[in-house]
Amino acid sequence: MEKLILDGHLVSKEIREDLQKRVSVLKEKGITPSLATILVGDNPSSETYVKMKGNACEKIGMNSIRIHLPEETTTEQLLTTIKQLNEDTTVHGILLQHPVPAHIDERKAFETIAIEKDVDGVTSAGYGRTALGFGKYPSCTPAAIMEIIHHYELPVAGKHAVVVGRSPILGKPVSALLLNEDATVTTCHSRTTNLEAMLQQADIVVAAVGKPNFIKGDWLKEGAVVLDAGYNKGNIGDIDYDSCYKKASAITPVPGGVGPVTITMLLKQTVISAEETALKNQIA
Amino acid sequence: MEKLILDGHLVSKEIREDLQKRVSVLKEKGITPSLATILVGDNPSSETYVKMKGNACEKIGMNSIRIHLPEETTTEQLLTTIKQLNEDTTVHGILLQHPVPAHIDERKAFETIAIEKDVDGVTSAGYGRTALGFGKYPSCTPAAIMEIIHHYELPVAGKHAVVVGRSPILGKPVSALLLNEDATVTTCHSRTTNLEAMLQQADIVVAAVGKPNFIKGDWLKEGAVVLDAGYNKGNIGDIDYDSCYKKASAITPVPGGVGPVTITMLLKQTVISAEETALKNQIA
DSSP states (O other): OOOOOHHHHHHHHHHHHHHHHHHHHHHHOOOOOEEEEEEESHHHHHHHHHHHHHHHHTTTTOEEEEEEEEOOOOHHHHHHHHHHHHOOOOOOOOOOOOOOOOOOOOHHHHHHSOGGGTTOOOSHHHHHHHHTTTOOOOHHHHHHHHHHHHHTTTTOOOOOOEOOOOOOTTTTHHHHHHHTTTEEEEOOOOTTTOOHHTTOOSSEEEEOOOOTTTTTTGGGGGTTTTEOOOOOOBBBBOOOHHHHHHOEEOOOOOOHHHHHHHHHHHHHHHHHHHHHHHHHHHHH | OOEEEEOHHHHHHHHHHHHHHHHHHHHTOOOOEEEEEEEESSSSSHHHOOOOHHHHHHHHOOOEEEEEEEEOOOOOHHHHHHHHHOOOOTTOOOEEEEEEOSSSHHHHHHHOGGGGTTTTTOSSHHHHHHHHHHHSOHHHHHHHHHHHHHHHHHOTTOOOOEEEOOOOOHHHHHHHHHHHHHHHHEOOOOTOHHHHHTTTTEEEEEEOOTTTTOGGGGSSSSOOOOEEOOOOOTTSSOOOOOOOOHHHSSOOOOOSSOOOOOOHHHHHHHHHHHHHHHHHHHHH
């Protein structure tokens, strides 16, 4: 059986080359696509993620506005910052790095992001549009998973997809995107009693559970397509790679699978937002 | 095995009695809960549905504002009507009867309904909030299904629920509500290739497919809970009742199952909206 390693760097490279051109075109029109990232507090992993995202922007000619607020920031102060960015016409996308310190109402902060700048796909309104089939900016990891599927032309319609995880930015939206492309979708989670039996039926497996090496090859059907959105400490996915590799027809590695494409989706969605701004300026 | 007929009229009766009291309390505060229904064109079934909903309002002391627009209404004209109702502080809920004539952009019309008056749960923003677990007004049929489940204390957590259908106001939101109550949820649809195999595993079956007598008893697991949201011509559900009755541990009849509770949910959500208005007035 042919065995595909789904190469996130390869998928990313092609898209980023395209984006670089689109950024140049926008700059000629006087618009530099700009992503504002907000980091609250001093979580070292979060600092690393935000830095990676900012650098990725700059690498393709985009503008990165990096806001770092102190640990003791209140919800109200954070909302004020977000509202200022909503109003700022030079900002095309806003990313609030998750998680924020526990004393902050994260959901309220997410919901304050203007939908046309919600390029990270965290608002409930954005989720609703995505799930009903007309969202512009799905959450980036689900968008990345679909991008990989499309790049490798893996069939989705009529397939049984089993998603393990139901978070608002991962399990739920990836279930919705797969359903909208005509997969039969089962969403599993911590309260699922028959996970192995479910996985044994899956043509497509998406792991989004946040438990290192959780899903074993024994649980999979021969020939399954396996997409690992897990990213645990020490660069370890949710998929037990070695045992799953043997069963899968296609599999994403960790690192180098879904991860790099996720950041690319953030860039892409910010560029699209900037293009919409350019279009509006043209009409106005 | 104990066999439960899930009696929608019984469930409705209890809730409507409670609502009647709440309406009285609101009226003493000078607020009459008001539902505006908009009917466009002359579809006789739609006329019947709208009339039933309006009458149900009045029966418990609510106000029913019935707007009937001609077949040739444009999208813009419909949007103007909706916006007027959004602004009208005496209106607590807005229902646009589906389907509207084909020349109207129904989605655009739905999306124009203010979220705090979307008591029928048709906006994507409302769907997003419901799916992420903090929606106030889910679509009425999914809400009715959950109400029946709660009334009869049918277990959901850890159960495998199979939803047949993926419409924005039925299959998708009922899948979301079941998932949020910890069911493992599979959403099936017209492109599902293994529907019978899926149904054979289901502890809970929700039929929302719009095909008369579509789901057969043979396809079900012994003891399944069967909820029929189908409502086809001649008062026929999506469930082949006689054969499914034999297999099920609990089943909704058609008529008299999900249908009456759906209208009750519309009343309930409008009363809640009016209560929120009363609370705001009190604070202001």
